[in-house]
Amino acid sequence: MTTQMRAFLIVACVLCLSAAHANAEQQEPKSKPNIIIVFADDISAREFPIYGSSVWTKEKGVDTSDRAFRAATPVLDQMAQEGCWIKTAWASVVCSPSRAMMMTGRYAHLHKWWQNSYKGRYIDENGKETTWPLYMSSPLQIGHVAQRAGYGTYWAGKTQMAGDLREYGFDQGCFTPGSLADKDNPYTDFKLVQRVVDGEKLIFNADTGKPIDTYLQHGWYFYPHVRLMNHDDQEFQWWPNTDESREAFGPGTYGPDVELDFIFDFMDRQHSKGQPFFVYHTTHLGHGAFDWLNPTNGQCWPGTPVVQWDGDKYTRTEPRITGDDGVYDTHGTVTETGIQSHIEYLDYQMWLYRNRLREMGIADNTVIIFCADNGTSGYGKGSHDRQKGVHVPLIIFAPGMAKHGRQDVLVNLSDLLPTIADLTGATIPANYVHNGESLVPFLFTDKPRHRQWIYGYSRQRQIIRGDLVMRDGNGKWWDVAEEPADLISYNQITNWDDVSQQHRDERDKLNTVLPQFDLFDTEPDAPGVRRSEKLGDLKASGSGKKGATNRTTGSKTASPAVGDVGSQQWRAVFEDDYDNRNKIGKDYTTARGHEDSWSVIDGVLVGKQTKADHGAVIRTQLDFDDIDIQFDFRFSGGKSFNFVIDDENEKSVHAGHICRVSVFPKSLRIGDDKAGSMNLDVRKQRQDKNLSASDAEALQRLLERTAASVKISIHPGQWHTLRIRIRGDVMKAFLDEALVTSLRSPGFDHPTKTKFGFTVNGQSIDFDNLVVKRLKTMDGR
Known part of the structure; x- marks a missing residue:
């Protein structure tokens, strides 16, 4: 074991002995570990082979047990065994509230992002009612935590955040946002636009000029829209931003590759300065998109560049794409559509990460966390049925960990903020309320259990579970003491006399937890915005x-x-x-x-x-x-x-x-x-x-x-x-x-x-x- 990792373990042990480790003054590690979070988009835990599910996704809304459609993830599998993987990790049911939970360490009763369709409102400086940015509701987030500890911070990929992106605690960024506010990109026409034809608003594919039936979006995979934050002394700019990059840019340019190139450049610069880095990589991979290379596919999981694993390493085929105006030939360099291709490309990128860390000589002082924001589209995304929407993969690789392989514990995405604080040596102020519990004591000691319950939400729908029972967003209770083969077909509890006293005791405990978070009826917005006088009868009636x-x-x-x-x-x-x-x-x-x-x-x-x-x-x-x-x-x-x-x-x-x-x-x-x-x-x-x-x-x-x-x-x-x-x-x-x-x-x-x-x-x-x-x-x- 290196001197660096020995010091790292000593600090972890000191932290876990503190009952108030998240809020107390903490010793700063002698050598702060670098930290990388890779946050995939719309991928259920069941899609990853290590979770052992008997079913996975063939196409949107279609389950299969055909192994031809099961992703192969040799690198993530290895990371999960050398590090650990969490059997039951929960997010929220859909993107925005999950990202809010991740970034703030809080549930929606505090940050007010209840669902994609309802984010809490506030009155801005112009007197306009608009979305309450997380940096205002929750001014200490994972980026801020790392900055406070002296880390350089980088954010790459999907943003999906309200307000000024410079306020979220990241020094620099490379974004493939798909944001419709970013309409002036001069470099790519892989975007959908709205036009009025005979008095009717229609959506058109800007590449072909033809109408299309989907929702407005920009390309974040091939020929991507890319914006840089705080590069070359410019607050925001479009990429490609140099003669060389503009010459190489075209339909074969792949957004996830661009993100990783900028991340690696940032890692190199931080390492050369002898300073630790925190990377927050919110990749789009896993999220469906309009397929500009094959417009007849419409909205799908577009193919990725072809990658192949030979048992030791990956080989990537450089995309060769010719054509224009919606007619393209990929010359066999792009995979078929399907979520398994996205997962396998993620595995390839994790291989690149690990190789780069070894080349830099910092693999033994870098923590890698891989997770996702919610369940797979068509299966779990948006669902509050059992744990379909909230059950996500969580793989943690941190040298010196005491835990390895499968860990049958409960983890919330809210736990990552205090975990980052403990790993970096940052102090969370005692008066800053959060809902997470640091994973450091569990990961680096023989502590057998992490937390007693986990929680998810979708507006008024509350989801909670312990080790034995689960209450889903429909108000149904399920016996979760044993895991079914498909990770979801639990036995519903309709007669509590049919289960043990321990089941009933855990139910009673969970019922005492839920009311503190059940504020959607009464406090959905920023303080002072809610017109509560109109809700008196509603609250009193109990009909909410x-x-x-x-x-x-x-x-x-x-x-x-x-x-x-x-x-x-x-x-x-x-x-x-x-x-x-x-x-x-x-x-x-x-x-x-x-x-x-x-x-x-x-x-x-x-x-x-x-x-x-x-x-x-x-x-x-x-x-x-x-x-x-x-x-x-x-x-x-x-x-x-x-x-x-x-x-x-x-x-x-x-x-x-x-x-x-x-x-x-x-x-x-x-x-x-x-x-x-x-x-x-x-x-x-x-x-x-x-x-x-x-x-x-x-x-x-x-x-x-x-x-x-x-x-x-x-x-x-x-x-x-x-x-x-x-x-x-x-x-x-x-x-x-x-x-x-x-x-x-x-x-x-x-x-x-x-x-x-x-x-x-x-x-x-x-x-x-x-x-x-x-x-x-x-x-x-």
């Missing part, structure tokens, strides 16, 4: 667990407006968050010929118009009168949508239409269809080209009385929340919590409404978190 979540305010049921009945008077009769499936489900019917217009993708209901003569129609059968309906929506290329309420037995109106809300990017309209535009007599007048002037004037007055419009501002690509309430002959519409319009009209009071649903016009509009409530009767039903 039933409702959908407002993406702007965080409330999971509709806030009572002035003059309305309080929320305790309403009961949920239908709910759908579209999670854990890829079909619309039995509760929905589509219009004939519209079957292909509706799908469920990543926990979101997606509607797109496929018929030129009519919007995409979907309906749900339900008998009701007074009603409160809330859902989230996002314009993803679509032109408009209608939320329509019908009575299929009402013959006085066209198609049974009783009333509707019509939403456009710049306006919202509510309408009484029964008394107004869909009434058969009214429709007949509207279609009469010979209507007299007086009758036309009377018709116009009627249409104005039975509808109300208001100007709004809908941001494409962003989530908004619509709530519609009908009580008696009054309809009210609330957008992002605010009452925007209301109308009194007789048709709203139609007593036998039988179904509701959406009609989407244009490319694509997404819906989520649908909650329908019916006003309780006098007997409480």
Whole structure:
């Protein structure tokens, strides 16, 4: 053992003997270890052979046990045995909250990033309500921790952070962000852009000039968008940034290679100065993307440069890609699509890391941590079912460790911040609250257990487990004392008398832990932003667990407006968050010929118009009168949508239409269809080209009385929340919590409404978190 590592172990032992190691003054290691975190994107633990799962991902949403689709990871396997791998490591269920947990060491009740679709809000210096940056909610993050200990810090890859990237504690960066704010890259046209054609916003492939049905993004794999931070005395600049790099740049340039080149350069510079480094490598590998080399593939796991393992080393084939305008020939230098190719390229990059550290002579003083942010897309990403979304790989290689191979312990990504603090010798202030527990005492001593429980979250959904039991985001309990072959098919606990007293005791303990984190209803935003006075009835009623979540305010049921009945008077009769499936489900019917217009993708209901003569129609059968309906929506290329309420037995109106809300990017309209535009007599007048002037004037007055419009501002690509309430002959519409319009009209009071649903016009509009409530009767039903 080297003198450096002996000193390193001594420090680790001293740290583990301190009961308050994270908050107390700590001895600084005589030789600080370099630290590299490689944070993969959207890859479940089950995808890695060391986890021994009987199934893995063949293609999005498709499981397989065919070993032809199982990734080979010889380098990671070796690291896991020489170092260790954690059997049960948890993140959050999706990117943003997981990255927030990693970077801050905190759960969402502190940093307020509850889900990709809901990040806490604050009022910025211009008085605008916008996303609360993590460096403001949590001013001490892993980059800051390393800087405080005298480390040079580098951030490479995916950013996905709000605010100024220079504020996150990193000296330099090389980003392949895919951010749509970065629209002026002059070097590559591998990007999707939005254009207005005949009044409709469509998404186009800038490389081909052709429309495409996906979401806006830039290329981060081949021909990538790359931005540098704090290089060459420039705060931000596009790469390639030299004559040489511009000459070599082209469709065969691979973003993950560019990231690694800049990381290695930074490592070399730090080492030459005799200073330790901390690298935070948030690679895109694992994340799906639009395949610019093969546009017909659309959104997929695009192929990577070909790499081959010969049992001792990797050989990489330099990509040779010719062509343009969406027609390319890769000449066999790019793999087939599939997540296994991404995982194998990650393994190749880990081989490069280890080789470089050996060449630099610092392999015996460098800690490498490999993990991922959430489960695989189509299987775990976004899922709060059992541990599908939160179970991620975690491999730790640190010379001098006492632990090797499989470690059957519980670890949260929040644990990495205090771990980094212990490894670097940094001090976390005693008054700085975090939720992590340092891994150093466990890794470097014979300590048998790390922590008693781990936690994950997705907005109001809380997920927690111990050694014996797990509560998932659906509120179901599972016996996790034994691991199933597929890592997920645990036995559900429906009768607690069927399990041991130890199981029941652990359940009781976990139930005491959860309330401290369950603040999405009451404190979703920065202090001072939350309009809590509108939530009094919601909180008192205890109904918050039933409702959908407002993406702007965080409330999971509709806030009572002035003059309305309080929320305790309403009961949920239908709910759908579209999670854990890829079909619309039995509760929905589509219009004939519209079957292909509706799908469920990543926990979101997606509607797109496929018929030129009519919007995409979907309906749900339900008998009701007074009603409160809330859902989230996002314009993803679509032109408009209608939320329509019908009575299929009402013959006085066209198609049974009783009333509707019509939403456009710049306006919202509510309408009484029964008394107004869909009434058969009214429709007949509207279609009469010979209507007299007086009758036309009377018709116009009627249409104005039975509808109300208001100007709004809908941001494409962003989530908004619509709530519609009908009580008696009054309809009210609330957008992002605010009452925007209301109308009194007789048709709203139609007593036998039988179904509701959406009609989407244009490319694509997404819906989520649908909650329908019916006003309780006098007997409480």
